[in-house]
Amino acid sequence: MLPHRSLWQLSQKHGPIMLFHLGSVPALLISSGNMAREILKTHDHVFCTRPVLEGFRKHLYDFKDVALAPYGEYWRQMRKTSVLELLSTKRVQSFQSVRVQEVEHMINSISVKASCVVNLTEKLNNLIHTIIQRIVLGVSYEGKKTDYGGNFAELIHGAISLMAASTVVSYTPYIGGIIALFTGLQTKLEKNFNELDKLLQQAIDEHSDPERQTQEHKDIVDVLLRVESDQLGEIGFRKDHIKAILMDMYLDATETTTETLVWAMPELAKNPRVMKKVQDEVRRCVGKKKKVDGKDLDQLHYLTMVMKEVLRLHPPGAILLPRECMSHCNIYGYDIYPKTWVIVNVWTIGRDPDSWKDPEVFFPERFIDCLIDFRGQDFDFLPFGAGRRGCPGISMGTAIMELALANLIYCFNWELPLGLKIEDLEMDETGIFVIKKKSALRLVPIKYDWGSSKENFF
Numbered sequence: 001m002l003p004h005r006s007l008w009q010l011s012q013k014h015g016p017i018m019l020f021h022l023g024s025v026p027a028l029l030i031s032s033g034n035m036a037r038e039i040l041k042t043h044d045h046v047f048c049t050r051p052v053l054e055g056f057r058k059h060l061y062d063f064k065d066v067a068l069a070p071y072g073e074y075w076r077q078m079r080k081t082s083v084l085e086l087l088s089t090k091r092v093q094s095f096q097s098v099r100v101q102e103v104e105h106m107i108n109s110i111s112v113k114a115s116c117v118v119n120l121t122e123k124l125n126n127l128i129h130t131i132i133q134r135i136v137l138g139v140s141y142e143g144k145k146t147d148y149g150g151n152f153a154e155l156i157h158g159a160i161s162l163m164a165a166s167t168v169v170s171y172t173p174y175i176g177g178i179i180a181l182f183t184g185l186q187t188k189l190e191k192n193f194n195e196l197d198k199l200l201q202q203a204i205d206e207h208s209d210p211e212r213q214t215q216e217h218k219d220i221v222d223v224l225l226r227v228e229s230d231q232l233g234e235i236g237f238r239k240d241h242i243k244a245i246l247m248d249m250y251l252d253a254t255e256t257t258t259e260t261l262v263w264a265m266p267e268l269a270k271n272p273r274v275m276k277k278v279q280d281e282v283r284r285c286v287g288k289k290k291k292v293d294g295k296d297l298d299q300l301h302y303l304t305m306v307m308k309e310v311l312r313l314h315p316p317g318a319i320l321l322p323r324e325c326m327s328h329c330n331i332y333g334y335d336i337y338p339k340t341w342v343i344v345n346v347w348t349i350g351r352d353p354d355s356w357k358d359p360e361v362f363f364p365e366r367f368i369d370c371l372i373d374f375r376g377q378d379f380d381f382l383p384f385g386a387g388r389r390g391c392p393g394i395s396m397g398t399a400i401m402e403l404a405l406a407n408l409i410y411c412f413n414w415e416l417p418l419g420l421k422i423e424d425l426e427m428d429e430t431g432i433f434v435i436k437k438k439s440a441l442r443l444v445p446i447k448y449d450w451g452s453s454k455e456n457f458f
């Protein structure tokens with residue numbers, strides 16, 4: 001059973017706060033919104049560091065990134081740089097044309113396959129990797145073999161699964177270390193790192209040409225090289241810092257965004273009423289055009305509710321990246337000591353029957369007239385976490401997801417492959433840090449016919 005589900009079972013038996021041991025490490029399991037508020041708001045200053053996850057050390061250049069850097073001045077400076085320079089609303093807007101072009105490219109590639117079975121998992125995966133690569137590096141390596149054999153997306157997938165497999169080393173240091181050595185995990189991690197490192201170095205070298213600095217359109221590598229030359233802050237920003245941030249963006253942005261979209265489509269397929277309502281909204285608001293563009297998204301209120309409902313039932317990070325207690329504190333009568341890990345199960349929190357009516361039902365209307373949002377203020381709904389370590393990529397992630405989903409449902413009606421019934425649509429999960437749909441999502445796109453009034457949704 002996957003960790004978020006076994007931890008849910010434990011919470012059913014032992015309640016919303018529970019101390020247990022992960023190997024040799026004491027861990028606090030948090031399974032309700034109220035308890036999450038205690039950790040991520042009331043005591044955020046005590047729980048805002050991350051434990052050392054050894055398997056990630058190499059890829060994150062000795063934790064010079066943001067996501068797993070220990071709390072302190074270094075993390076503060078790097079987070080500030082990321083939020084202000086890389087992920088601000090202005091920066092996210094500046095990449096609108098990249099999003100629009102790549103979504104259009106995906107829609108065209110689906111159009112040529114209209115009325116045939118399409119592997120949507122593959123399409124969405126290519127889309128997100130291409131967008132993130134263009135935003136970060138200015139070019140996309142998608143579909144191209146790198147000088148080092150595999151393609152970029154495969155290397156990132158490999159990194160994520162190898163790192164997830166190696167977390168065991170962090171809480172069973174001796175046995176885990178031996179397992180990592182003898183199973184070849186260590187060697188695979190190093191090989192994967194060396195390949196990614198060469199690619200990132202190559203990208204930095206290509207961007208270091210002074211001619212580029214005069215160009216108007218900047219990607220994330222350009223911005224980071226400028227930060228390096230301006231030496232903002234006092235952390236002595238060098239190439240390793242740049243690579244750590246780039247790696248962070250790939251690791252944090254690609255699978256989370258892809259998988260949310262992958263989960264949205266089968267949920268809509270299983271709920272024809274919702275599919276029809278959201279398609280009607282998009283087609284009514286956007287009118288007869290070639291595609292939905294960024295400006296249209298503001299009017300699509302029901303689509304936003306659909307995205308929220310997908311994130312409630314399928315938060316890609318079902319368990320938040322672990323936190324670690326920095327000093328003794330008392331929560332609801334429990335003494336928590338330094339070095340205790342904190343595991344917040346947001347998957348369980350999104351299904352808590354005390355907070356959500358009929359929690360297993362996909363019902364976007366639950367967000368009508370309800371101000372509950374995922375920006376870290378509502379502790380019953382935490383797909384992006386909260387507090388000092390909450391996700392800084394919310395705007396970038398939602399801008400990509402909403403545009404892609406709106407276009408998929410605007411341009412096509414979607415049918416199940418021949419012979420498949422709604423109840424057969426498989427929803428099994430896999431993954432540890434990011435929960436993915438286990439089997440590829442295959443649906444049949446039918447080009448939407450504006451001339452016909454025939455409604456053909458599933």
Ligand code: HEM
Pocket residue numbers: 066067068079087248249252253256257260315316317320321382383384385386387388389390391392393394396397398
């Ligand atoms: C659907 C999309 C995404 C989801 C669901 C998501 C979710 C999360 C979650 C749950 C965390 C941990 C929060 C916590 O510990 O409280 C996190 C952290 C983080 N995310 Fe995201 N994320 C998404 C997209 C992105 C994107 C697009 C980026 C940037 C390009 C990004 C960058 C980060 C970073 C840097 C952190 C670490 C923050 C820190 O420790 O200070 N994420 N994300």
